[in-house]
Amino acid sequence: MTRSTLRRNTLVGLGASLILAALKFAAGIAGHSSALVADACESAADSVGSIIVWQGIRVSQRPPDEDHPYGHGKAEALAALAVGTLLLLAAAWIVVRASHDLAVPHAAPAAWTLVVLIAVIATKEALFRLILRGAQHEVSTAAVADAWHHRSDAITSAVAFVGVAIAIWGPRALGVPDLVLADEVAAILASGIMVLTASRLVRPSLQELLDAEVPRLGAEVSRIASEVPGVRLVEKVFVRKSGSTHHVDMHLHVAPDLPIRDAHALAGKVKAIVRERVPGIGHVLIHVEPDERAT
Numbered sequence: 001m002t003r004s005t006l007r008r009n010t011l012v013g014l015g016a017s018l019i020l021a022a023l024k025f026a027a028g029i030a031g032h033s034s035a036l037v038a039d040a041c042e043s044a045a046d047s048v049g050s051i052i053v054w055q056g057i058r059v060s061q062r063p064p065d066e067d068h069p070y071g072h073g074k075a076e077a078l079a080a081l082a083v084g085t086l087l088l089l090a091a092a093w094i095v096v097r098a099s100h101d102l103a104v105p106h107a108a109p110a111a112w113t114l115v116v117l118i119a120v121i122a123t124k125e126a127l128f129r130l131i132l133r134g135a136q137h138e139v140s141t142a143a144v145a146d147a148w149h150h151r152s153d154a155i156t157s158a159v160a161f162v163g164v165a166i167a168i169w170g171p172r173a174l175g176v177p178d179l180v181l182a183d184e185v186a187a188i189l190a191s192g193i194m195v196l197t198a199s200r201l202v203r204p205s206l207q208e209l210l211d212a213e214v215p216r217l218g219a220e221v222s223r224i225a226s227e228v229p230g231v232r233l234v235e236k237v238f239v240r241k242s243g244s245t246h247h248v249d250m251h252l253h254v255a256p257d258l259p260i261r262d263a264h265a266l267a268g269k270v271k272a273i274v275r276e277r278v279p280g281i282g283h284v285l286i287h288v289e290p291d292e293r294a295t
Helices: 003-031 034-060 074-102 113-138 141-174 177-209 215-226 260-277
Strands: 233-242 245-254 281-290
Touching: 003 034, 003 113, 003 141, 034 074, 034 113, 034 141, 034 177, 074 141, 074 177, 113 141, 141 177, 177 233, 215 233, 215 245, 215 260, 245 260, 260 281
Parallel strands: 245 281
Antiparallel strands: 233 245
């Protein structure tokens, strides 16, 4: 699986989201379902999100240049952050619209809208699994965000299904006319799920953009470097993520009387071994220091 596969999966998700958004919006209007209209808006956000993710992945694949010696990997984190923000905005709009509809008397949605929701849930769950599999293989933050966007849409559609079903059959089956408002309540609950999904996208994106440390990987790099003959001490190992790669900075302590040429060769050996044994390592910057601890 390659980065081109990620782009293909993203485009497949985009096309499906556009079709589903149009289908749900038309069904929501014709079937008088606030939850379905809200779900359509979430799918529209999916579509915009897929475009952003596709562009982020495309930019991240550009090779390093004079202005960007570490590459363009952070474009993926920016894309994931944008998708999370879109989810938050869509959730806010849904709450405002559903709250307005709660105050306006209306009839129950049409029963056939449930069929539309079942088709949507199945399609979105399939897209989630397809895109997530590729994202995990390529360690793509943006593609993971795109996958969870589809899962969020599947969950909101499931919540909408429950709300619409209660609104349709609840008033007659239980003799409670106000259950017709379950449609709007479902829309508000769905927005809460969207906020939770957005939070799990925004946090790792911000961590990557702010060059947060990756402790687990740092510990592994330190262990591998310390096993190389000639390295007396490994300290100040910093690992930061950029797209699908990680960049490493570290300090190595060597024998104080080691010639500069040999110290340079040792640093090159450590760099090669680290990149060989730890997948996804990009740049490795090593600072060599004399080990002046008491012996």
